[in-house]
Amino acid sequence: MPYDYQPFPYTAPPGLTAPEPRHKVVIVGAGPIGVAMALELANYGVPSVVLDDNNVVSVGSRAICWSKRSLEILDRLGIGDKSVEKGVTWKVGRTFHRDKEVFNFDLLPEEGHKMPAFVNLQQYYVEEFLVRAALDNDLVDVRFKNEVVEVDQTAEAATVRIETPDGEYSLETEYLIACDGAKSPIREMMGLDFAGELFEERFLIADIEMTADTPSERWFWFEPTFHPGQSALLHKQPDNIYRIDLQLGWDADPVEEKKPEKVIPRIEKVVGHSDFKLDWVSVYTFQCRRLERFVHDRVLFVGDSAHVVSPFGARGGNGGLQDVDNLGWKLAAVLEGRADSGLLETYNTERTYGTDENILNSTRSTRFMTPADGAERLFRDQVLALAAKAPFARSWVNSGRLSVPCVYPVNGADDKALPRVSRPGAVAPDAPMGNGWLLNALGGRMVVLALGCQAPEVAGAEVLTPEITDEIRRRYMGEAEKTVYLIRPDQVIAARWPYVDRTAVEATIEAIWRGE
Amino acid sequence: MTALIDTPNLADHDGFYEELLATHKGLSEAESQALNAQLVMILANHIGDRTVLSEALALARKTPLG
Incomplete structure (x- = not known):
């Protein structure tokens, strides 16, 4: 059964009738990162207001691979068990060249961890679980259909002007957290540069509903016979939904390629039959970009608003949750006067460090998947050829290096004899x-x-x-x-x-x- | 102080050179390129020392090239 998108209720905010007192934290964006941020702060006793211009969860599966670390974080927010239970647990990835397996990896070869290596769960489920937890939490005030149209800040506070179906109002807050996604309106309004690299490649992404008996594994193909010369990825999700990513090349027309009459024949070739239903389709490009700084005095950037990476390492949603993990306790300490803004600055240094590692890994994978003509293509093709005859080359085949938390460069004492x-x-x-x-x-x-x-x-x-x-x-x-x-x-x-x-x-x- | 040996280190280098050419015999330009690329990666893996490899890349990249 495909997901049933139910709108969340809108109620007129108090600020429309009388000015609200200055808030501790206002979060812009009720996506997975924004709501996770609110719940994380609530765990530390910090109340927040979450504003979203929309009132439904994200359409399409989007972020689907939740890493072990993300599940541990979601567990702290009260939805870990639920996510594992609903999701498809996996830890093995297989990479094929043409129709032969050339490489496989096991992301968690040992026992004794509460959370599995990865769970595939459509973003809309994670959002729904988070929003429900937030609506039940007295410290979180979620306001749907509240669109931020202006942002300003002084040394003491940030101010946002908000449009609602019932008119406009303003909120003042000690800290404003922008979790408003890759196209972040807050980032735009503040005129901040989002520098990085765009790769000249397009991928088709589709959710299909079908009954099949495939193992819970990640399958990636280079140059499969069903999609000659290109790459393909298959992921199993709950509800008999499968996610298929197909490389299209830079010349593909994104509007044309999204039409069912174009998509269905492509999918038929992947799965070998036509007994499936198309649930959602999108065409995307690869980008690796980040803000130079994630902390701008009273405005903090978390998740895709701060950084975007190309998708095959599952480093987007998971990277965002690691931001939340890093920022929550620091901001709570600053708000209660336990620490000063120097601690907040370590959110900037640590998460830009983590982001650079994510960007490095996903840039390398992207370059391997979509090599430029010339030496890039020569070496890529020869790694694949060599993988068939020499074991060492198999680990060079790069279909995405999956998200693991970075090791922060901390100053604490160490004893190298320990593990x-x-x-x-x-x-x-x-x-x-x-x-x-x-x-x-x-x-x-x-x-x-x-x-x-x-x-x-x-x-x-x-x-x-x-x-x-x-x-x-x-x-x-x-x-x-x-x-x-x-x-x-x-x-x-x-x-x-x-x-x-x-x-x-x-x-x-x-x-x-x-x-x- | 370099890690890379750039002085004579191979016994029978004339013999190796001959074998290298013989390995390419009968290959098209593209096949030769492919063979060279594979050879670089096979040798890199065998050497297994990142410093040596970086120095080798830098030496190869130095002019004159071609």
């Missing part, structure tokens, strides 16, 4: 803990994780001393007898020591709040 997977800057790896999971136990607080030792009371952090299981030993201790980890509220490891040193831990905590 690399949990080095400072990395997201803390999950592990079973009692009847639950380590990441759930960490929550969104500053935590001292004491392993194989008793940590003393530490000012400004909770101490956690889980039982040493095989997974905890492997992921956090290695050969060490005891270790102490300091973990930030976004579950990023800040520092680690092979001994207990309360002074060092407390000094690191203070440095984190100062944004150092």
Whole structure:
């Protein structure tokens, strides 16, 4: 069954009749990133108003591959289990050249994590789950059909002018968060440059409804016989919906290519029959762009408004949720006076760093998928040819390197003898803990994780001393007898020591709040 | 100080040169290009040292070219 798009209710906002007091946070955009941002802030006790010019979830599957890290974040927002349950879990990707498999990858070859490597779930479901959670949350005030038409800021606050079906009003807010997408009107209104690269390539993207018995895997083809000379991607989604991406070339006419009489014969060749229904079609180009800065005093950019990447690494929606993860606790601390704007600046430095890694990876994949004539095409074609005869070349075949969180360049103490997977800057790896999971136990607080030792009371952090299981030993201790980890509220490891040193831990905590 | 050996290092270089040419024998221009591209990647993987490879690329890119 295709998705049933139900409009969310509009109610006249109070600001139409009397000026509203200055808000803490106003978020522009009720897409997955905007609503996730509001729920994340609500977890820290920060109220927000979410404005959206529309009143339905996004049309078409759009962002479908939610990474392990995203699922962990969604879990904190209360919709993790629901998303996994509804979605199609997968971890294996297969890459074919012509009709032969040349490469496959397993994104989570080990057990002992609450969340799977990836879940395919149409963006409209994620949006619906998030919006429902937001409507049930007293700290989130979602206002549909509220379109921001003007933005301004002073040293103390940002102001937005808003159009509604009942007229205009203004809101003042300590911070304005622009989650208004790749074409961000806020970015436009502020005249900010969105620099980067456009690739001269067009892809057709289609959701089809059909019954089939395919495994839950990601399949990518270079030059398949059903679509000669081009690339194709197949993903399975819930409700018997399949997502197909087909490379069209730069000369393709985007309007013409979206017509069912053009699309259906193309899909018939992919699936080998005509027993399917077309649910949604779009044609897109590849772009990798970002704002130079994500923090503009009182206006913060999060998600696609700050950065766009080409799609085959699942780094768009997942990158946006990592922004949310990074910003929530920092902004909450600034609003409650725990930290000053120096901490907010680390949102800028850390997320532009993460974005650059996403852009680097997706630019490389795009270049491999759509090589320019000449040397680019020569080497691409020869990697594919070589992959059939030499194992090393198979890993060079690049059909997208899928989203994993970056390792932030943090200044915290490290002991190189401890496992690399949990080095400072990395997201803390999950592990079973009692009847639950380590990441759930960490929550969104500053935590001292004491392993194989008793940590003393530490000012400004909770101490956690889980039982040493095989997974905890492997992921956090290695050969060490005891270790102490300091973990930030976004579950990023800040520092680690092979001994207990309360002074060092407390000094690191203070440095984190100062944004150092 | 470079990691790349750019002084004689191959016993029987005349023999290798002959074998290289023989490998290309009978190939079209495009096939020869393809073979060279594969050869570069095979050797790069075998060398397995990014510094050596970067220096090799820089040396090859230096003028005169062609």
